[in-house]
Amino acid sequence: MSSPKETGKHPGAEAGVSRRGFLEVTGVGGAVVGTVVLDQPAQAQGAGARALGPGAVPITLNVNGKALKATVEPRMTLLDTLRGPLDHTGAKRVCDRGTCGACTVMMDGKSVYACTILAIDAQGTKIETVEGLTADLKNDVLINAFVEHDAEQCGYCTPGFMVAAKALLKENPRPTFAEVEAGLSGNLCRCGTYVGLRKAVLEAAQKGRA
Amino acid sequence: MQAFTYANPKTLKEALASLAGSWDEAAVLAGGTDLLSLMKQDVYAPKKVVNIKGLKELKGMERTGDGGFRIGAAVTIDELMKNRLLGEEFPALRAAAQGITSPQMRNMGTVGGDLCQRPRCWYYRNGFGLLATGTDGKSLVPSGENEFHAILGHGNKAFFVSASSFGPALVAYGAKLKIASASGVREVNAEDFFRVPASATEREVDLKPNEILTEIVLPVSRGSQSATYEVRQKEAFDWPLVTASVMVKLSGGNVSEARIALGHVAPTPWRSKEAEQAITGKAITEASVESAATAAVAAASPLSQNAYKVQLAKVALKRALLAAKG
Structure with a gap:
């Protein structure tokens, strides 16, 4: 995989900028800091669509209601782009192959694995990360229910479960126990806090707004 | 990457x-x-x-002029699963979608992608090629870890199983696939789309590098009864061990027509004409489904670790037939 950590090929790294600080991203129109040399887009063949890359290309992602800009290679995943250039580290990188659910984010209101989506391909969609979905830490019914029911131990899977649970309750505000089980089936917890997680989601549903 | x-x-x-x-x-x-x-x-x-x-030609699900159903290849598994009309008329397809257990996978994965996905064989996924060959050119599977591999149709060469969840149901319904290329559109029976590759450079589906699977066309389902039954190792997010999809038409209580396909037992969705023949002309009973299931696996040649799949295939088929009867 092409994570900045593994390959050191983070576009910003070449310009001598720290990984995190490479692209200081603000709201709409936020300036891109750092000098990035873009590859020339490959020539279009026949009537085919213009091919971008393989070097870094500028992209814009709608993350938690803000248009964020980054410059990444087409092979960068949405997860690595969120966690690296865009500094949204809530979604976690664990299995990196669409199995564990720690990277779960919402795309156009549906839960998806950010590790198995290309960042360039996520343009034009509405992305919501755990940061955006849990902005009101004190009054969030689901967060309080997670705390109440010990729905976490080491906590590394928690952001993914939180987003998966939000997606579940958004679609089905009054799920049965079986529906909660099925709705969380795309997320793994190695500590085994499933009992607490399911109770928390059920309680949040009963309390109404999550 | x-x-x-x-x-x-x-x-x-x-x-x-x-x-x-x-x-x-x-x-x-x-x-x-x-x-x-x-x-x-x-x-x-x-x-x-x-x-x-993003291609609009690959989107949408709707009834066709003749009363069948069209599914765009880029329709997501979630969209298919939630389409009420499709679910009522093609329950074997809905059940197959429900078997894809993770909501995230259903939200991302497409129907066309399910049909075109490459095998999950761990030899293939770890770089030994589609036919899992070792340095001597022979398959590593028979003497290796083969608990999830094929029991039918492998020809002692292609031991992977087709990973498609929708394949068996589409074969049972007699669906057709539309495939576009720069020179036009061709139509293939779902059954013929899947094939056993002769070499590792061939694909296990009838698709060329310059072609795109654009849509799936289901024939009229009126007058038929259908079901899919899936056996998994665990209830949560997992691949099926064996599936069975069946479509039957009943006349006077007896089966007048049957189309039966097993999944995850062969390099393709495995249509069992033996089982179809065994159940045709009979009422669906405990005894008749037993004989159909026995016929379906009569030719099975399991490997060192997967004989258990023969029994699972029988059970899946029996339960699918009983479920289709209702």
Whole structure:
């Protein structure tokens, strides 16, 4: 995989900028800091669509209601782009192959694995990360229910479960126990806090707004 | 993952022109759940990736003029599962979608992607090629870890199983697939789309590098009863061990027509004409489904670790037939 950590090929790294600080991203129109040399887009063949890359290309992602800009290679995943250039580290990188659910984010209101989506391909969609979905830490019914029911131990899977649970309750505000089980089936917890997680989601549903 | 270029065509025509004559040149990207894992594991490294998710020609589900149903290849598994009309008329397809257990996978994965995904065989996924060959050119599977491999149709050569969840149901319904290329559109029976590759460079589906699977067309389901039964190792997110999809027509209480396909037992969805023959003309009873199931696995040649799948295939088929009877 092409994570900045593994390959050191983070576009910003070449310009001598720290990984995190490479692209200081603000709201709409936020300036891109750092000098990035873009590859020339490959020539279009026949009537085919213009091919971008393989070097870094500028992209814009709608993350938690803000248009964020980054410059990444087409092979960068949405997860690595969120966690690296865009500094949204809530979604976690664990299995990196669409199995564990720690990277779960919402795309156009549906839960998806950010590790198995290309960042360039996520343009034009509405992305919501755990940061955006849990902005009101004190009054969030689901967060309080997670705390109440010990729905976490080491906590590394928690952001993914939180987003998966939000997606579940958004679609089905009054799920049965079986529906909660099925709705969380795309997320793994190695500590085994499933009992607490399911109770928390059920309680949040009963309390109404999550 | 190796570097590649990315193309985002706006029309099917443009998408087809963006593809190439070899798989190494260009790959089609829809949901990406399979393609990205293949690329991450360096099993596949196309030079260009062509996104087809946005093509309107590949979207939507609707009734066809003759009362059948059309499903765009880029429809997500979640969209298919939640389509009420489709679920009522084609319950075997809905059950297959429900079997894909993770909501995230259903939200991302597409129907066309399910049909075109590469096998899950761990030899293939770890770089030993589609036919899992060792240095002597022979398959590593028979003497290796083969608990999830084929029990039917492997010809002692292609031991992987087709990973498609919808394949068996589409074969049971007699669906057709539409495949577009720059030179036009061709139609293939779902049953003929899947094939056993003669060499590791061939694909296990009837698709060329410059073609795109655009839609699935289901025939009229009125007058038929159908079901899919799936056996998994665990209830949560997992691949099926065995599935069975059946479509039967009953006349005077007896089966007048049957189409039966097993999944995850062979390199293709495995149509069992033996089972169809065994159940045709009979009422669906405990005894008749037993004989159909026995017929379905009569030719099975399991490997060292997967004889258990023979019994699972029988059970899945019996339960699917009983479920279709209602």
